[in-house]
Amino acid sequence: MDGAPVSAEQPLVALRGIVKEFSGVRANDGVDFELRAGEVHALLGENGAGKTTLMNVLAGLARPDAGTVEIRGDDTAVRSPRAAIDRGIGMVHQHFRLVDRFTVAENVTLGWHAPKALLRRRPLEREIARLSELYRMPVQAGRPVWQLSVGEQQRVEILKNLYRGAQVLILDEPTAVLTPQESLALVDSLRRMAAEGRGIVFISHKLDEVMAVADRITVLRRGRNVATVATSDTTQGELARMMIGHDLPQAAAPDDRQAGAGVLRLDAVEADDDRGLPALRGVDLEVRAGEIVGLAGVAGNGQLALAEVVVGLRPLSGGRVLFEDRDVSGWSIARRIGAGIGYCPEDRLRHGVAPTLSIAENLIAKSYRRRPVSGRLLLDRRGARRAAAELAERFDIRGADLDAPVASLSGGNVQKVLLAREISADPRLLIAAQSTRGLDVHAAEATRRLLLEQRNAGRAVLLISEDLDELVRMSDRIAVIYEGRIMGTFPAHEADEEEIGLLMAGRRP
Amino acid sequence: MTSGVRRSLRATAVQITAVVVGLALGGLSLAAIGVSPYDGISSLLEAAFGSELALTQTALKAVPLALTGLAVAVCMRMRLWNIGAEGQFHAGAIGATWAALAFPTGSTLVLVPLMVVAAMAAGAAWALIAAVPRALWGVNEIITTLLLNYVAILGVAYLVTGPWRSAAGLNFPVTDVFGPGARLPALGGGLLHVGVLFPLVAAAVLLVLLQRSRWGFTVRMIGASPQAARVAGMSTARSVVGIMLIAGALAGVAGMVEVSMSFGRLRQGISPGYGYMAILIAALAGARILGTLAISFLFAGFVVGGFALQALGVPQSFVLLLQGLILFSALAGTALTRRPRMLGRPPGRRGPAHVAKEEPSTP
Numbered sequence: 060m061d062g063a064p065v066s067a068e069q070p071l072v073a074l075r076g077i078v079k080e081f082s083g084v085r086a087n088d089g090v091d092f093e094l095r096a097g098e099v100h101a102l103l104g105e106n107g108a109g110k111t112t113l114m115n116v117l118a119g120l121a122r123p124d125a126g127t128v129e130i131r132g133d134d135t136a137v138r139s140p141r142a143a144i145d146r147g148i149g150m151v152h153q154h155f156r157l158v159d160r161f162t163v164a165e166n167v168t169l170g171w172h173a174p175k176a177l178l179r180r181r182p183l184e185r186e187i188a189r190l191s192e193l194y195r196m197p198v199q200a201g202r203p204v205w206q207l208s209v210g211e212q213q214r215v216e217i218l219k220n221l222y223r224g225a226q227v228l229i230l231d232e233p234t235a236v237l238t239p240q241e242s243l244a245l246v247d248s249l250r251r252m253a254a255e256g257r258g259i260v261f262i263s264h265k266l267d268e269v270m271a272v273a274d275r276i277t278v279l280r281r282g283r284n285v286a287t288v289a290t291s292d293t294t295q296g297e298l299a300r301m302m303i304g305h306d307l308p309q310a311a312a313p314d315d316r317q318a319g320a321g322v323l324r325l326d327a328v329e330a331d332d333d334r335g336l337p338a339l340r341g342v343d344l345e346v347r348a349g350e351i352v353g354l355a356g357v358a359g360n361g362q363l364a365l366a367e368v369v370v371g372l373r374p375l376s377g378g379r380v381l382f383e384d385r386d387v388s389g390w391s392i393a394r395r396i397g398a399g400i401g402y403c404p405e406d407r408l409r410h411g412v413a414p415t416l417s418i419a420e421n422l423i424a425k426s427y428r429r430r431p432v433s434g435r436l437l438l439d440r441r442g443a444r445r446a447a448a449e450l451a452e453r454f455d456i457r458g459a460d461l462d463a464p465v466a467s468l469s470g471g472n473v474q475k476v477l478l479a480r481e482i483s484a485d486p487r488l489l490i491a492a493q494s495t496r497g498l499d500v501h502a503a504e505a506t507r508r509l510l511l512e513q514r515n516a517g518r519a520v521l522l523i524s525e526d527l528d529e530l531v532r533m534s535d536r537i538a539v540i541y542e543g544r545i546m547g548t549f550p551a552h553e554a555d556e557e558e559i560g561l562l563m564a565g566r567r568p
Numbered sequence: 569m570t571s572g573v574r575r576s577l578r579a580t581a582v583q584i585t586a587v588v589v590g591l592a593l594g595g596l597s598l599a600a601i602g603v604s605p606y607d608g609i610s611s612l613l614e615a616a617f618g619s620e621l622a623l624t625q626t627a628l629k630a631v632p633l634a635l636t637g638l639a640v641a642v643c644m645r646m647r648l649w650n651i652g653a654e655g656q657f658h659a660g661a662i663g664a665t666w667a668a669l670a671f672p673t674g675s676t677l678v679l680v681p682l683m684v685v686a687a688m689a690a691g692a693a694w695a696l697i698a699a700v701p702r703a704l705w706g707v708n709e710i711i712t713t714l715l716l717n718y719v720a721i722l723g724v725a726y727l728v729t730g731p732w733r734s735a736a737g738l739n740f741p742v743t744d745v746f747g748p749g750a751r752l753p754a755l756g757g758g759l760l761h762v763g764v765l766f767p768l769v770a771a772a773v774l775l776v777l778l779q780r781s782r783w784g785f786t787v788r789m790i791g792a793s794p795q796a797a798r799v800a801g802m803s804t805a806r807s808v809v810g811i812m813l814i815a816g817a818l819a820g821v822a823g824m825v826e827v828s829m830s831f832g833r834l835r836q837g838i839s840p841g842y843g844y845m846a847i848l849i850a851a852l853a854g855a856r857i858l859g860t861l862a863i864s865f866l867f868a869g870f871v872v873g874g875f876a877l878q879a880l881g882v883p884q885s886f887v888l889l890l891q892g893l894i895l896f897s898a899l900a901g902t903a904l905t906r907r908p909r910m911l912g913r914p915p916g917r918r919g920p921a922h923v924a925k926e927e928p929s930t931p
């Protein structure tokens with residue numbers, strides 16, 4: 060923190076040495092942060108850098124393990140969200156906390172009693188109208204929330220906090236859910252609030268926006284401060300470098316092996332997400348035999364949809380998916396599995412395994428149709444057991460007995476069950492999504508080794524990860540995805556942290 | 569496997585305790601209306617399980633309960649709520665009646681299998697009406713199966729007052745009495761008939777199907793995690809239709825047994841709500857196959873024993889209350905066995921509480 064002591068006036072908020080640990084993970088490791096009246100202060104950092112955690116501490120949602128929270132010079136601990144609100148701190152979360160059935164006005168007052176005045180509708184609605192006018196945030200006070208667009212709901216959240224007298228407004232990735240026009244309007248509203256002397260904390264992964272709205276920027280990495288800089292003194296390139304930090308690790312030896320024929324090809328692929336909004340907007344991508352293609356991107360930019368259209372879990376709305384030169388776009392999931400597409404989904408316990416079934420049963424969940432697991436009509440119990448035991452042995456799955464439910468295994472062993480199942484099916488393409496997330500160092504290393512083995516055995520591997528180091532270390536090529544488009548593809552040994560950082564933030568360098 | 573055995577032993581102990589508590593509660597409330605609890609409870613148990621005749625009657629009563637119970641339980645295995653066993657039961661009764669009236673042969677060997685097949689087909693077809701929309705478009709099966717119950721019951725009413733009405737029935741809404749070939753063969757010398765074997769055979773087939781067959785494996789996987797099953801390439805639609813067909817056929821056979829043995833003809837009011845009791849039974853049994861058999865036997869005992877209580881001057885409504893108390897305790901016991909935490913362990917994060925629900929698994 061370079062700015063802190065120099066500031067003449069007292070900061071609105073000063074966080075000092077914040078430490079917050081979650082079961083062994085240091086989400087914040089001695090973070091300092093300062094917010095002045097009248098500024099928009101952006102918080103930047105990769106996924107998992109600790110931005111949300113830090114702001115939760117300020118908003119009374121998380122108790123720090125160490126460090127102090129000072130609000131206008133008063134360092135009494137903030138024990139609850141309520142206490143934070145009373146001291147003028149309001150937070151708008153990425154997932155709104157509104158009651159669908161209630162009107163805008165009801166949501167604004169929900170759980171809040173304005174000092175003294177009895178709750179009357181007219182003055183309340185007048186006040187909402189005034190605030191909405193003042194900050195150019197149109198809302199209709201009488202409409203129930205479920206009828207509103209996402210952007211409008213967000214405005215309600217902001218107004219709710221202003222109505223409660225927030226002097227400090229924290230917005231956690233507010234533009235992730237907005238259209239570009241809505242984002243521009245929001246930036247404008249925030250500037251107005253700041254101009255009145257409020258302090259705004261703005262969390263975003265999009266460098267353009269951050270440059271446009273922020274006065275100062277604090278960059279976090281792995282729970283620590285990297286720097287706090289004035290927006291006018293920095294560039295997007297520098298910010299990207301600071302977020303990713305240290306130089307990227309050495310990429311795997313540049314091609315002494317020859318990647319083979321194309322196995323997977325996406326051709327102008329388009330698809331919608333579960334809410335019907337476009338998740339993929341014309342993706343072109345190729346994965347060849349004997350190579351790992353790493354898909355880099357900030358969480359939620361279409362990675363999941365991309366995996367799902369290849370596997371067959373999500374319908375295409377445009378383009379084609381080619382597997383070994385055949386158009387598989389219309390194929391069923393089972394047919395694609397049969398053709399050799401393997402998939403280790405990101406949400407292991409929901410989509411990967413059936414947690415209440417046994418380890419053995421989960422191990423055979425894809426091979427149960429064939430010998431030796433299946434006889435003609437009935438499952439061959441002994442064959443199934445032997446197959447499961449063999450896999451447990453080969454993939455070093457450690458846990459109770461094979462009849463124990465998968466849910467009883469540790470995360471790393473669940474991942475091994477999944478990998479064992481997929482790899483033993485002898486796929487020609489393996490998609491691994493966030494395969495090391497939540498694993499301890501050893502389990503993560505074992506998982507990486509298995510994936511590298513697959514590549515060396517000539518399989519095509521599509522690796523989806525939010526851990527850039529991991530991607531660079533393991534991949535032959537890296538593709539960067541942003542808002543459903545591939546921003547660029549290049550050999551991993553040419554990867555440059557600034558370039559990747561900018562592409563991930565939506566900028567072509 | 570050992571942990572599975574220990575789990576089910578503990579579960580059984582809790583269940584037994586729960587039933588004893590329920591009996592105690594029932595005794596207390598009997599005392600409250602001036603009937604000796606001992607007399608009351610013992611005559612209930614006596615009438616239900618105390619003699620060969622009592623056991624026979626209970627076993628006979630258990631047949632429709634067990635078959636419809638299984639019809640609900642297999643669906644629960646796949647997270648489907650089959651509220652329609654009642655309708656499938658009536659459809660089965662219609663199918664069996666059609667066979668009995670259309671082929672009035674005296675030969676049991678010919679007619680009984682014919683009636684069974686017709687009943688299974690009719691019950692399965694009835695379930696299919698709800699299964700297809702559910703499989704294709706996700707139409708909620710709770711509502712469709714429930715509504716189809718009324719249609720099937722009214723269908724019986726229509727047939728017995730209309731096309732199938734007996735000329736010899738003194739204008740009562742009944743069909744002709746079936747011929748001798750339409751009765752299930754007796755088993756031993758008493759009242760027992762081969763119908764009591766049906767639930768046992770059904771249970772054996774279901775166990776093999778679910779635990780050993782390839783298709784059963786997909787059913788269990790879908791039941792355990794629909795999303796994971798989908799990722800593994802299993803077709804939910806096909807399994808939904810399959811399991812509902814099986815359920816319909818099971819409930820249909822129950823309808824056949826009742827028209828064949830209890831009434832000897834088709835008429836209205838052939839079920840006191842077997843299909844609804846079945847839901848309770850399957851839920852109490854945690855959708856386990858053998859558990860469903862056991863609980864339907866107990867349930868049948870309460871129904872049979874209830875009549876004896878009425879003979880002691882206990883009002884019928886009070887008998888129902890008593891049954892309710894005992895069932896409630898049993899249900900509480902089931903809930904307890906599924907939430908080990910409630911048995912004294914401190915509340916923690918969501919643990920594998922749901923794990924205990926599954927049968928000890930065997931690949």
Ligand SMILES: Nc1ncnc2c1ncn2[C@@H]1O[C@H](COP(=O)(O)OP(=O)(O)OP(=O)(O)O)[C@@H](O)[C@H]1O
Nearest residue numbers: 081084086104105106107108109110111112113358
């Ligand atoms: N409630 C929690 N329990 C356990 N771990 C947590 C919890 N909240 C956060 N973490 C962990 O703390 C670290 C920081 O998380 P945090 O949500 O603060 O990151 P972030 O910078 O907001 O990331 P993103 O950009 O993805 O929102 C991550 O490793 C995360 O997994």
Ligand SMILES: [Mg+2]
Nearest residue numbers: 110111112231
């Ligand atoms: Mg966050």
